[in-house]
Amino acid sequence: MTIFAACAALLMGLGLFGLITNPQPLRKIVAFNILGSGVFLLFGIVARRGAAAGVGADPVPQALVITGIVVAFAATAMAVALLLRLFADRGDTRLDHESAAGTEPARDDCRPP
Amino acid sequence: MVDFLNAAAGMLLITTMVGLCRMLRAPTDTDRMMTAQLAGSGGVGILALLAVAGEAPPVLDVALLLALLAAFASVAFVSGASTSTSPSDRP
Amino acid sequence: MSTAIALVTVVAVSAGAIFFLAGTIGLIRFPDAPCRLHALTKADNLGLGLIVLGLLPQVGTLAEALKLVCIWLLVMFSGAIVTQLIAATSRHK
Amino acid sequence: MTSALAFDLALAALVLAIATLTIAAREAMSAVISFIAYGLLLSLAWVRLRAPDVALTEAAIGAGVTGLLLLGAAATIGHRQAGAAPPLALMLAAGLACALVASGLAATTLVLLPEPAPTLAPPAMASLATTGLGNPVTAVLFVYRALDTLLEKVVLVLALLGVWSLAPDRVWGGVARLGPDAPPRAMLVFLAQLLPPVGMLIAIYMFWTGADHPGGAFQGGAILAAMWLIVLTARLADMPATSHPGLRLLVLAGPMLFAAIGFAGWALADAFLAYPEGYAKPLIILAEAGLTLSIAATLACLVAGPATRTPPP
Numbered sequence: 001m002t003i004f005a006a007c008a009a010l011l012m013g014l015g016l017f018g019l020i021t022n023p024q025p026l027r028k029i030v031a032f033n034i035l036g037s038g039v040f041l042l043f044g045i046v047a048r049r050g051a052a053a054g055v056g057a058d059p060v061p062q063a064l065v066i067t068g069i070v071v072a073f074a075a076t077a078m079a080v081a082l083l084l085r086l087f088a089d090r091g092d093t094r095l096d097h098e099s100a101a102g103t104e105p106a107r108d109d110c111r112p113p
Numbered sequence: 114m115v116d117f118l119n120a121a122a123g124m125l126l127i128t129t130m131v132g133l134c135r136m137l138r139a140p141t142d143t144d145r146m147m148t149a150q151l152a153g154s155g156g157v158g159i160l161a162l163l164a165v166a167g168e169a170p171p172v173l174d175v176a177l178l179l180a181l182l183a184a185f186a187s188v189a190f191v192s193g194a195s196t197s198t199s200p201s202d203r204p
Numbered sequence: 205m206s207t208a209i210a211l212v213t214v215v216a217v218s219a220g221a222i223f224f225l226a227g228t229i230g231l232i233r234f235p236d237a238p239c240r241l242h243a244l245t246k247a248d249n250l251g252l253g254l255i256v257l258g259l260l261p262q263v264g265t266l267a268e269a270l271k272l273v274c275i276w277l278l279v280m281f282s283g284a285i286v287t288q289l290i291a292a293t294s295r296h297k
Numbered sequence: 298m299t300s301a302l303a304f305d306l307a308l309a310a311l312v313l314a315i316a317t318l319t320i321a322a323r324e325a326m327s328a329v330i331s332f333i334a335y336g337l338l339l340s341l342a343w344v345r346l347r348a349p350d351v352a353l354t355e356a357a358i359g360a361g362v363t364g365l366l367l368l369g370a371a372a373t374i375g376h377r378q379a380g381a382a383p384p385l386a387l388m389l390a391a392g393l394a395c396a397l398v399a400s401g402l403a404a405t406t407l408v409l410l411p412e413p414a415p416t417l418a419p420p421a422m423a424s425l426a427t428t429g430l431g432n433p434v435t436a437v438l439f440v441y442r443a444l445d446t447l448l449e450k451v452v453l454v455l456a457l458l459g460v461w462s463l464a465p466d467r468v469w470g471g472v473a474r475l476g477p478d479a480p481p482r483a484m485l486v487f488l489a490q491l492l493p494p495v496g497m498l499i500a501i502y503m504f505w506t507g508a509d510h511p512g513g514a515f516q517g518g519a520i521l522a523a524m525w526l527i528v529l530t531a532r533l534a535d536m537p538a539t540s541h542p543g544l545r546l547l548v549l550a551g552p553m554l555f556a557a558i559g560f561a562g563w564a565l566a567d568a569f570l571a572y573p574e575g576y577a578k579p580l581i582i583l584a585e586a587g588l589t590l591s592i593a594a595t596l597a598c599l600v601a602g603p604a605t606r607t608p609p610p
Contacts, residue, residue: 020395033363143290
C-alpha cells in the first residue's frame with residue numbers, strides 16, 4: 001500500500017510538471033488527467049487503509065473517486081472542445097494571444113449581433 | 114497454486130514492461146499502438162490470473178471490460194490516423 | 205486426480221506466459237510492421253488462450269468458466285480485426 | 298506475501314514509467330497513445346487496491362472514452378501545434394517545485410496519515426441490509442450520497458451544454474462530425490457490426506450486476522457510449538442533430554427520473570432522495586436504468602463534440 005502511496009505522490013508531481021512546462025495545450029490536458037489520476041489513487045490509498053467490516057476498502061472514498069472520474073471526463077471534454085474551436089478559428093492552438101496581436105484572423109460568427 | 118498463478122501474473126507484467134522498451138524507441142505511432150494493444154491483452158491475462166489466484170470473481174468483469182475497450186481504442190486510433198492530415202474541413 | 209489437474213494448469217499457464225514473452229521479443233526485434241503484428245497476434249491468441257485453458261479447471265463455478273472463455277473469444281476476434289486495421293494503416297503511410 | 302509485494306512494486310514502477318513517457322512525449326499523438334496504455338494499466342492498480350468498482354470506471358472512462366476523445370483531438374490538431382519549449386531555467390524551477398510538491402505529498406501519505414485509519418466502512422455495511430443492495434459502493438452512490446450523484450449527472454449535462462454552445466451560429470442545432478470523411482474500411486465496418494451486440498450485452502450485465510457486485514450505471518453507460526461511438530465511426534449510423542428532441546430527451550431522462558424519485562421520497566419518506574421502506578432496491582434499479590441510458594448518450598455526445606454541419610431539413 002505504501003508503494004502505491006509513493007506512486008500517487010509521484011504521479012501528481014509528474015502531472016503538475018507536465019501541466020506547467022508543456023507548451024502544447026493538448027499535452028497540458030493529458031498532463032492534467034495524469035495529475036487527476038494521482039489524486040484519485042491517493043483516495044484509493046485512503047479507502048484501502050479504511051478496510052473494515054469485511055470489505056477490502058472503505059466504500060465512501062471509492063464512490064467519491066467514481067464521481068471524480070466522471071467529472072474529470074466532463075472537464076476534459078469541455079477543454080478539448082474549447083481547444084478545437086480555438087484551432088478552427090485561428091488555425092493554431094497558441095494560448096499567448098498578445099504576441100499574435102494584429103495577425104488575428106477575422107472570426108466568422110462569434111461577434112455579438 | 115496461488116503462488117504459481119501470482120508468479121505467472123508477475124511474469125506477464127515484466128513482459129509488458131519489456132514491451133514498453135519498444136514504446137520508448139518506437140519509430141511510428143503505429144508501433145506505439147501495437148504496444149498499447151499488447152498492454153491491453155497483457156492486462157487481460159494478468160487480471161484473469163489475479164482473479165483466479167485471489168478468488169475474486171469481480172476481477173474477471175474488469176478483464177472482460179478491458180478486453181472490450183482495448184479493441185475500441187485501436188479502432189479510434191485507426192480512424193483518427195487516416196484523417197490526421199486534413200484538419201481544414203472543420204469550420 | 206487433483207495433481208493431474210494442477211499439472212495441466214501449470215503447463216498451460218507457463219506455455220501461455222512463454223508465448224507472451226515471445227510476442228514481446230518479436231515486437232522488439234522484428235524488422236517491419238507486418239512481422240511485428242504477426243508476433244503480437246501470437247501473444248493475443250495463443251498466449252491468452254493457453255492461460256485461459258490453464259485457468260479453466262481452477263475456477264469454482266460454470267459462470268466464471270464461461271466468462272473466461274468469453275474473454276478469450278472477445279480478445280481473439282477483436283484482436284484479429286484490429287491487427288488487420290493497424291496493418292492497413294501502416295501500409296498506407 | 299512477498300510475491301504480492303514484488304508484483305505491486307513492478308506495477309507501480311510500470312505505471313510511473315508510462316506516465317513519464319506520456320509527459321515526455323514530443324508529439325501529442327504519442328502522448329495520447331501512451332495515456333491510453335497508462336489508463337489500462339492503472340485499472341490493474343485499482344484491482345490491487347481492492348477497488349474493482351473504480352477499476353471498471355477507470356478502464357471504461359479513463360482509458361476508453363477519454364482515449365477516443367483525445368485521439369480525435371490529436372488527429373485534428375496534432376501536427377500543427379505551436380511547440381516552443383519554455384526556457385531551461387523555467388523547466389528547472391518547475392521541476393524543482395514539482396519535486397518538492399511530490400516529496401511533500403509522499404511524506405504526508407507515508408508518515409502523517411492518522412493511525413488507526415478513519416473509516417466509514419462499518420456504518421456503511423451496517424445499514425446495507427436496509428437498502429436491500431449487496432454492493433456497498435452502489436449503496437453509497439445511490440443512498441447515502443444520492444444528492445452528490447444527482448448533481449454529478451447535472452454536471453455532465455452542463456458540460457454537454459457548454460460543448461454544444463461552441464458550435465458556430467450558422468450550424469447551430471446541426472450534426473456533430475466524428476471520424477474521417479473518407480469511407481471507412483471494410484474491416485472497420487465488420488468490427489462495428491460484430492462488437493456492439495457483445496458490448497451491449499456486457500453493458501446490460503454491468504448495470505444489472507451493479508446492485509450486488511462491482512459495476513453499475515456509470516460503467517454500463519460508458520460501455521454503451523463506446524459501442525455507439527464505434528458504430529458512428531464506421532458510418533453505420535449518423536449522429537442525430539443536436540437539436541433532435543429525442544436526443545435531448547434521452548440526455549435529460551435519467552437525471553429527471555432520478556430527481557422525480559427524489560421528490561417522491563419527499564412525499565413518501567419525509568426527505569428528498571429518501572426511499573420508502575422496502576422499495577429502495579427497485580427504485581434504485583429503476584433510477585440506474587434511466588441513468589445508464591442518459592450517461593451513454595451524454596458521454597457519446599461529449600466525445601462527438603459540437604455541431605459542425607447544418608441540421609438536416
